[in-house]
Amino acid sequence: MTAPVHGSASFWRTYVFSQDHKVVGIQYAVTGLLFLLLGFTLMMIMRWQLAYPLRPIPIIGGWLGSANAPGGIMLPEFYNQLGAMHGTIMVFLGVVPLAVGGFGNFVMPLQIGASDMAFPKMNMASYWVYLCGGLIMVASFFVTGGAAQSGWTSYPPLAVIAPGQTLWLIGMVLLITSSLLGSINTIVTVVQLRAPGLTWMRLPFFVWAQFVTAFLLLLAFPPLEAAGALQLMDRLAGTSFFMPSGLVVTGQPLPISGGGNPLLWQHLFWFLAHPEVYVLILPAMGIVAEVIANNTRKPLWGYRALVYAVGFLGFMSMTVWAHHMYMTGMGTTMSTFFQITTMVISIPSVVILTVLMLSLWGGSIRFTTPMLFALAFLPMFGLGGLTGLPLGLAPTDIPLHDTYYVIGHFHYVVAPGTIFALFAGIYYWFPKATGRMMHEGLGRIHFWGSLICMNIVFMPMFIQGLGGMNRRLYDGGLQYAHNAPLLKWHVVIAMAAWTLGLFQLPFIANFFGSLKWGTPVDRNPWHATTLEWLAPSPPGHGNFQTIPTAYRGPYEYSVPGAATDFTPQFEPDAQ
Amino acid sequence: MEIPYTVEARPDTGWTNGKLAMWLFLASEVMLFGALFSSYVILRAGATDWPRESLNVGAASVNTLLLLASSLMISKARAAATGGDWPSHRRWLWTTVVLGFVFLGIKSFEYSEHLAHGEYPSNSTFLAVYFTLTGFHALHIVGGLLVMLYLLGPGARLYTRNPRHFVNRVECTALYWHFVDVIWLCLFTLLYLV
Ligand code: HEM
Ligand SMILES: [Cu+2]
Numbered sequence: 001m002t003a004p005v006h007g008s009a010s011f012w013r014t015y016v017f018s019q020d021h022k023v024v025g026i027q028y029a030v031t032g033l034l035f036l037l038l039g040f041t042l043m044m045i046m047r048w049q050l051a052y053p054l055r056p057i058p059i060i061g062g063w064l065g066s067a068n069a070p071g072g073i074m075l076p077e078f079y080n081q082l083g084a085m086h087g088t089i090m091v092f093l094g095v096v097p098l099a100v101g102g103f104g105n106f107v108m109p110l111q112i113g114a115s116d117m118a119f120p121k122m123n124m125a126s127y128w129v130y131l132c133g134g135l136i137m138v139a140s141f142f143v144t145g146g147a148a149q150s151g152w153t154s155y156p157p158l159a160v161i162a163p164g165q166t167l168w169l170i171g172m173v174l175l176i177t178s179s180l181l182g183s184i185n186t187i188v189t190v191v192q193l194r195a196p197g198l199t200w201m202r203l204p205f206f207v208w209a210q211f212v213t214a215f216l217l218l219l220a221f222p223p224l225e226a227a228g229a230l231q232l233m234d235r236l237a238g239t240s241f242f243m244p245s246g247l248v249v250t251g252q253p254l255p256i257s258g259g260g261n262p263l264l265w266q267h268l269f270w271f272l273a274h275p276e277v278y279v280l281i282l283p284a285m286g287i288v289a290e291v292i293a294n295n296t297r298k299p300l301w302g303y304r305a306l307v308y309a310v311g312f313l314g315f316m317s318m319t320v321w322a323h324h325m326y327m328t329g330m331g332t333t334m335s336t337f338f339q340i341t342t343m344v345i346s347i348p349s350v351v352i353l354t355v356l357m358l359s360l361w362g363g364s365i366r367f368t369t370p371m372l373f374a375l376a377f378l379p380m381f382g383l384g385g386l387t388g389l390p391l392g393l394a395p396t397d398i399p400l401h402d403t404y405y406v407i408g409h410f411h412y413v414v415a416p417g418t419i420f421a422l423f424a425g426i427y428y429w430f431p432k433a434t435g436r437m438m439h440e441g442l443g444r445i446h447f448w449g450s451l452i453c454m455n456i457v458f459m460p461m462f463i464q465g466l467g468g469m470n471r472r473l474y475d476g477g478l479q480y481a482h483n484a485p486l487l488k489w490h491v492v493i494a495m496a497a498w499t500l501g502l503f504q505l506p507f508i509a510n511f512f513g514s515l516k517w518g519t520p521v522d523r524n525p526w527h528a529t530t531l532e533w534l535a536p537s538p539p540g541h542g543n544f545q546t547i548p549t550a551y552r553g554p555y556e557y558s559v560p561g562a563a564t565d566f567t568p569q570f571e572p573d574a575q
Numbered sequence: 576m577e578i579p580y581t582v583e584a585r586p587d588t589g590w591t592n593g594k595l596a597m598w599l600f601l602a603s604e605v606m607l608f609g610a611l612f613s614s615y616v617i618l619r620a621g622a623t624d625w626p627r628e629s630l631n632v633g634a635a636s637v638n639t640l641l642l643l644a645s646s647l648m649i650s651k652a653r654a655a656a657t658g659g660d661w662p663s664h665r666r667w668l669w670t671t672v673v674l675g676f677v678f679l680g681i682k683s684f685e686y687s688e689h690l691a692h693g694e695y696p697s698n699s700t701f702l703a704v705y706f707t708l709t710g711f712h713a714l715h716i717v718g719g720l721l722v723m724l725y726l727l728g729p730g731a732r733l734y735t736r737n738p739r740h741f742v743n744r745v746e747c748t749a750l751y752w753h754f755v756d757v758i759w760l761c762l763f764t765l766l767y768l769v
Contacts, residue, residue, distance in 0.1 A: 115576055118592045184599045188592050192580050222603050223610035230614065233707055238697030241618065241707075259700040264617055268610055542576040 019120035025106030032098030087152030110532035113195025133174030209286030284421030296363025342392035369443030373424035384412030405465025436518030449503030
């Protein structure tokens with residue numbers, strides 16, 4: 001049963017409007033990768049403007065249109081559109097769909113030995129709603145006034161006044177709906193469809209990570225949905241939920257009733273968006289755990305600690321949001337509360353990182369491409385987390401807030417952190433999804449090029465930020481004297497960013513080339529222990545020939561006395 | 576390929592898939608309305624005046640009674656379906672639907688009165704909150720009514736094929752309807768009475 005068995009299902013039902021979790025997962029993953037590429041491209045254009053402000057953009061400058069870049073020189077409004085859409089696309093349309101919609105959908109049901117998600121129709125719907133939301137967001141570039149310009153955080157009053165925001169909000173409501181459908185599906189699937197014998201403490205850590213992530217999406221997104229609706233009312237019905245009294249725009253008092261509260265938006269937004277950063281990181285940690293166990297050929301050290309830490313992290317992530325708002329003058333009681341919760345939430349993060357590092361100890365490590373990415377994740381995520389601590393404390397955050405230091409911090413966690421983990425996952429599960437290996441040599445070029453470039457891109461941002469350079473300046477801070485010694489770094493970063501772009505080409509070639517020329521594999525090419533490796537590669541409709549039974553924990557590698565160095569979960573005890 | 580536990584509960588968890596999904600959905604709804612209610616409290620605390628006297632408490636009280644009655648009706652519809660009494664099930668469910676529509680009718684009457692007096696959401700934070708929160712709730716009523724009409728229409732055929740499955744669906748719908756009812760009680764108290 002290696003070829004998908006679909007009975008009489010038509011092409012459309014099999015590959016386009018499919019309800020099979022594997023097809024939906026691949027649709028999510030490929031769409032997410034395309035959006036990542038788009039978001040990355042926007043950023044490469046912005047980097048020209050920062051490195052060489054007010055100079056015409058070579059080659060593509062003319063394509064951007066005179067409304068955006070007359071004579072190839074980028075207008076400030078267009079820079080703001082690129083910035084807002086870069087952030088939105090990367091977070092909501094790229095990383096989360098790939099990590100949760102892609103990996104969650106494809107791998108999780110296989111790992112729990114299920115034949116599909118609990119609600120296949122809803123699964124399909126969640127993909128199509130996501131795609132609509134994404135296309136609406138992208139389409140906003142082509143309407144008059146252009147795309148949203150108020151950052152991915154969309155703070156009012158600017159967001160209510162500036163053009164482009166309406167489509168952003170509508171897109172967002174669709175994305176939230178999609179993730180609501182997806183998260184309910186994930187939770188129900190994990191609770192209900194675990195194979196016989198697969199008790200909670202035998203679940204692979206990846207499944208735990210997806211499970212906690214789904215709760216975050218379920219509970220943290222609705223407040224943003226509410227906030228989005230209120231902002232939409234402000235824009236379309238002329239209400240003043242987020243609009244204070246006495247606003248004057250370009251010399252004219254705004255004809256609104258006023259009396260609203262702009263800080264209310266910030267609270268509602270960050271109540272989602274802080275848990276959202278854990279939505280970005282937890283699936284990544286799940287992938288890294290799987291890859292590390294498999295390539296060290298030994299059990300994860302401290303599996304239980306991992307599970308408890310991820311649960312606690314999920315819970316705590318709902319209590320720290322206002323650490324993004326120390327600048328709002330919230331008063332010492334409030335700020336003390338949020339400083340304490342922020343320090344407390346760092347503990348489980350460090351526990352997870354420590355467990356993963358200690359798991360390397362004494363292993364006979366196989367340096368495969370997925371393992372290289374997973375290994376690089378550890379120090380990169382570590383750097384990102386470490387630089388977050390000063391931001392969590394008000395006295396150090398106040399000078400650093402809204403500088404390039406913050407940009408450096410979160411990119412270390414998300415780019416060489418999460419995105420590296422996602423690459424690890426792609427190289428690791430590609431043979432399961434397609435029946436063919438990806439090319440190791442190209443994988444290594446991709447890895448080393450990306451690792452070096454990422455660090456040249458993001459390390460200088462700490463220097464710039466500590467030097468006081470603000471984020472979101474369309475000329476890179478040219479007009480401020482204190483930035484003069486920091487401007488040269490923009491050129492370095494731009495060069496490294498474009499080179500980073502070039503180093504993605506081997507990956508793209510590898511991805512498509514391996515579909516055709518990759519070495520064919522059997523069920524379990526990595527000699528792994530979890531249930532997905534029992535299914536054929538690629539698994540047919542319904543995944544397993546018979547529903548498997550789990551006889552043991554997920555990481556029984558190098559069991560003393562065993563015939564091989566891996567004892568899969570599906571292998572019965574030898575009696 | 577069959578997905579297990581759509582009809583029978585999984586023994587070790589005690590849930591059917593649908594019922595667990597409904598509870599999770601309601602949890603997310605709690606967060607949605609929680610955010611709306613908190614926004615209301617914060618905005619009202621910062622407002623200079625709050626002319627809630629302009630609201631029609633009489634109409635809203637009638638609506639409260641209607642929704643309470645409809646909750647009772649859907650419980651009866653559920654019990655009848657469980658007990659295999661098909662004609663009473665349909666009668667009670669139809670009654671629920673009618674009560675829901677009357678609720679919407681009275682709500683539209685309230686809206687049109689406000690608009691006729693020139694009271695628009697853009698006039699004040701008070702009206703913005705009033706229209707938006709009740710509007711959100713009304714959308715939830717519409718959603719519930721659509722589901723019930725489906726269960727009375729094309730969805731009813733499931734009863735002959737798989738009565739157990741059908742009853743599960745009615746149960747989930749009832750759960751949702753009670754929730755929407757509770758939200759209304761909160762709205763009625765917080766908007767009209769205090
Ligand atoms: C583990 C410890 C972490 C701590 C203590 C921490 C702390 C903070 C703080 C206080 C800020 C606000 C800085 C400011 O605006 O002044 C911030 C920003 C941010 N963090 Fe973290 N963080 C941590 C981990 C993470 C992780 C794991 C991610 C994502 C995967 C992340 C993503 C972000 C993002 C996206 C922002 C910027 C949002 C914006 O203003 O646009 N952080 N972090
Ligand atoms: Cu945060």
